[in-house]
Amino acid sequence: MDPATVIALALLFALGAALYSSVGHGGASAYIAAMALFSVAPETMKPTALALNLLVAGFGAWRYWKRDLTNFRLVLAFALTATPAAFIGGGIHLPPIYYKPLVGMLLWLAAVRLLWQPKMLADRPVHAASLWITLPAGAVLGLLAGLTGTGGGIFLSPLIILMAWEEPRHTSGVVAAFILLNSAAGLAGNVASIGHLPHELPIFLASVMAGALLGTWLGVDRLPRPWLLRTLGCVLLIAGSKLLFT
Numbered sequence: 001m002d003p004a005t006v007i008a009l010a011l012l013f014a015l016g017a018a019l020y021s022s023v024g025h026g027g028a029s030a031y032i033a034a035m036a037l038f039s040v041a042p043e044t045m046k047p048t049a050l051a052l053n054l055l056v057a058g059f060g061a062w063r064y065w066k067r068d069l070t071n072f073r074l075v076l077a078f079a080l081t082a083t084p085a086a087f088i089g090g091g092i093h094l095p096p097i098y099y100k101p102l103v104g105m106l107l108w109l110a111a112v113r114l115l116w117q118p119k120m121l122a123d124r125p126v127h128a129a130s131l132w133i134t135l136p137a138g139a140v141l142g143l144l145a146g147l148t149g150t151g152g153g154i155f156l157s158p159l160i161i162l163m164a165w166e167e168p169r170h171t172s173g174v175v176a177a178f179i180l181l182n183s184a185a186g187l188a189g190n191v192a193s194i195g196h197l198p199h200e201l202p203i204f205l206a207s208v209m210a211g212a213l214l215g216t217w218l219g220v221d222r223l224p225r226p227w228l229l230r231t232l233g234c235v236l237l238i239a240g241s242k243l244l245f246t
Contacts, residue, residue: 010207017211022219024172026053028150033242057179064173077134082142086182089146090189100243107240110158114233122225129165146186151179168228
C-alpha cells in the first residue's frame with residue numbers, strides 16, 4: 001500500500017474503533033467498508049478485519065469485565081453454539097449476493113427500533129434468556145459471523161436489547177466477550193487467510209487501539225443508557241448500508 005492509503009485507512013480504522021467499541025463492538029464491518037473504499041484485495045480484507053477485531057474486542061471485553069459489566073452466563077448461552085459455528089463459517093465462501101441484502105435490511109430494521117424511543121427501551125426491566133432461544137440463535141449468529149468476517153456482535157446487540165435480556169451497558173460487556181470468541185474462531189477456521197495479512201498491520205493495530213481507548217471510556221463511564229442505544233442504532237445503520245451498497 002502507498003503511504004497515503006495507509007494513513008487514510010489508519011484514520012478511518014481509529015474512528016471506526018472509537019464508535020463501535022463504545023457499544024462493545026470490535027468494528028469489523030467498519031474496517032471492511034474502509035478497505036473496500038480503497039480497493040484492498042478481498043482475500044486481505046477478511047483476515048485483517050478479524051485481526052483488528054480481536055484486539056479491539058479483547059480490550060473491550062477486559063475493560064467491561066473490570067467494571068463488572070459482563071454477564072458471563074449470557075455470553076455462554078450464545079457462545080456454546082456460536083463459537084463452533086463461527087469456526088465453520090470462517091472456512092466457507094458464500095457468494096455475498098445471497099446474504100448481504102437480507103442481513104442489511106434486518107440491521108436497518110433493528111436500527112430504526114433502537115432509535116425510536118431509546119429511553120423507554122433502556123429503562124425496561126430485564127429478564128433471563130431461555131437456552132431454548134439462545135443456543136439455536138447463537139449457532140445462526142456464529143455462522144453469520146464466520147461468513148461475513150465479523151465477530152457477530154452487530155447481530156447480537158439488537159437481539160439482546162430488543163428481547164430485554166440485559167440493560168445497554170451490560171449488553172456491551174456481553175457483546176465484547178462474544179465478539180472476541182467468534183473472531184478467534186473465525187480466524188482459526190480459515191488459518192490460510194493469515195498469510196494475506198498486510199505488512200502494515202502493526203500500524204493498523206495501533207490505530208484501532210487508540211480508537212478503542214476512547215470508545216470504551218465513553219461506553220463504560222460516560223454515555224447515558226439512552227445514548228448508548230442511539231449510538232448502537234447509528235452503528236447498525238452504517239453496517240446495514242455497508243452490506244446493502246458495497
